Amino acid sequence: MSDFAPKYDTLLLRRERSRLYVTLNRPEVKNALNPTLIGELRSVFEVLRDRRDIKVMILRGAGGTFCAGADLKNMEQSFNEPPKPGEKDPIAVNNRQFGTFLELVNTAPQVVVAAVEGYAIAGGFGLLCVSDVAICTEDAGFAMSETAIGIVPAQIAPFVAARIGVPQTRHLALTAARFKGPEAYRLGIAHYLVKDSAALDAKLEEVLKQVDRCAPFANAATKAVVMKVGTEPLSSVLDFAADKFAEARRSPEAAEGLRAFAEKRPPRWAVE
Structure with a gap:
C-alpha cells in the first residue's frame, strides 16, 4: 500500500488481496467526523481513484459503531467570526467541502461496502448512503438528526434522496426520526439486514466473494x-x-x- 500513508490518526487500513478494509478509528466519540478524519478518509479515496488493483473498499467503524455524525464540539468551536463584507461565509465553504468529499466517495471506481452496527447518524448516515452495498445489524440506529439541533442536512440530503427518493427523505429530514435496522432495510438504505456483529461479518464475506467474481x-x-x-x-x-x-x-x-x-x-x- 505504498500510495497510502504508513499511519493515520483516525483510520485503520488493512489490505487483503484486492480488498481494502478501512475502519473509522475514533471509538471514544463513536467515530464522530472531525476535520482530521474527513481529511484522512478523503486522501484514501483520492488514492483509490487511480487504483485498479483494489476493487472493493470495506468501510466500518471501530468499537461497534459506524459513525455518529459530526463532532459537535468541533462544530460549536468553529467559525465564530462572521464573514467579511463581500466574502462567502466560511461556514458555507466548509460545508460544501463535505459535499465534495461525499461526491468523491459516491463516484469511487471501487465497490464501496458499508458494514454498519451501532449508529449511522447525520453525516455518518450520509456516508452510508454513498456506499454501493450496505449491510446493517437489526439494532443499528439511524437518523437525519440535523434539524433537531437547528441545522440543515445540507450536503447529505441530495445523496439520501438519490438513495431512497425525495418523499422518504423529506420525512426523515423534517422529523429527525430515529429508526433501527429493519426500517433502514425496508427503505432501501441497507441492502442486507443481519442479526448481530457475527452475522454481519459472515454476510460481509459472502458479499465480498460475490464482488470477487466481477472484473x-x-x-x-x-x-x-x-x-x-x-x-x-x-x-x-x-x-x-x-x-x-x-x-x-x-x-x-x-x-x-x-x-x-x-x-x-x-x-x-x-x-x-
Missing part, C-alpha cells in the same frame, strides 16, 4: 454508467454506456473473461 474495470465502468441515470438525458447516458461497453470489450479483462467462460474456469481476477 475491476467492468465494475468501475458499470458504476459510472449507473451514476449518470437521472442526471443526464437518456440518449446521452446511452451514448456514454456504448462507449464504456466498447472500452470494456476491447480490454484484456473481456478477453480473459470470454476465454475463461469457454474453458469453463474462473477468470484470473476471481482467484487473485
Whole structure:
C-alpha cells in the first residue's frame, strides 16, 4: 500500500488481496467526523481513484459503531467570526467541502461496502448512503438528526434522496426520526439486514466473494454508467454506456473473461 500513508490518526487500513478494509478509528466519540478524519478518509479515496488493483473498499467503524455524525464540539468551536463584507461565509465553504468529499466517495471506481452496527447518524448516515452495498445489524440506529439541533442536512440530503427518493427523505429530514435496522432495510438504505456483529461479518464475506467474481474495470465502468441515470438525458447516458461497453470489450479483462467462460474456469481476477 505504498500510495497510502504508513499511519493515520483516525483510520485503520488493512489490505487483503484486492480488498481494502478501512475502519473509522475514533471509538471514544463513536467515530464522530472531525476535520482530521474527513481529511484522512478523503486522501484514501483520492488514492483509490487511480487504483485498479483494489476493487472493493470495506468501510466500518471501530468499537461497534459506524459513525455518529459530526463532532459537535468541533462544530460549536468553529467559525465564530462572521464573514467579511463581500466574502462567502466560511461556514458555507466548509460545508460544501463535505459535499465534495461525499461526491468523491459516491463516484469511487471501487465497490464501496458499508458494514454498519451501532449508529449511522447525520453525516455518518450520509456516508452510508454513498456506499454501493450496505449491510446493517437489526439494532443499528439511524437518523437525519440535523434539524433537531437547528441545522440543515445540507450536503447529505441530495445523496439520501438519490438513495431512497425525495418523499422518504423529506420525512426523515423534517422529523429527525430515529429508526433501527429493519426500517433502514425496508427503505432501501441497507441492502442486507443481519442479526448481530457475527452475522454481519459472515454476510460481509459472502458479499465480498460475490464482488470477487466481477472484473475491476467492468465494475468501475458499470458504476459510472449507473451514476449518470437521472442526471443526464437518456440518449446521452446511452451514448456514454456504448462507449464504456466498447472500452470494456476491447480490454484484456473481456478477453480473459470470454476465454475463461469457454474453458469453463474462473477468470484470473476471481482467484487473485
